Amino acid sequence: MNYVLVPVLLVLMGLVAFSLIKGIVAFLKTTKIDLETGEGSTATDMQLAQNKAMFARIKYQALAIVVVAIIMAASR
Numbered sequence: 001m002n003y004v005l006v007p008v009l010l011v012l013m014g015l016v017a018f019s020l021i022k023g024i025v026a027f028l029k030t031t032k033i034d035l036e037t038g039e040g041s042t043a044t045d046m047q048l049a050q051n052k053a054m055f056a057r058i059k060y061q062a063l064a065i066v067v068v069a070i071i072m073a074a075s076r
Contacts, residue, residue: 005071012064016057023053 030046 001074002071005067005074009064009067009071012060012067015060016064019053019057019060023050023057026050026053 026046026049030050033046
């Protein structure tokens with residue numbers, strides 16, 4: 001069972017890192033747009049992308065925690 005769950009955990013960890021980087025890039029683009037225009041209203045699309053990426057990160061982290069809990073329960 002661990003032979004299946006460990007690769008799943010590694011994939012989820014990769015997805016967490018990818019979502020985190022994607023959210024940070026969206027945040028930086030939002031900040032850049034705000035600084036260039038001086039208005040906060042032009043960056044709504046980037047803010048939505050940032051929120052979407054961060055929600056995905058939280059979802060993948062929760063799934064990774066569940067996989068770790070299953071691995072720990074199976075190793076007893």
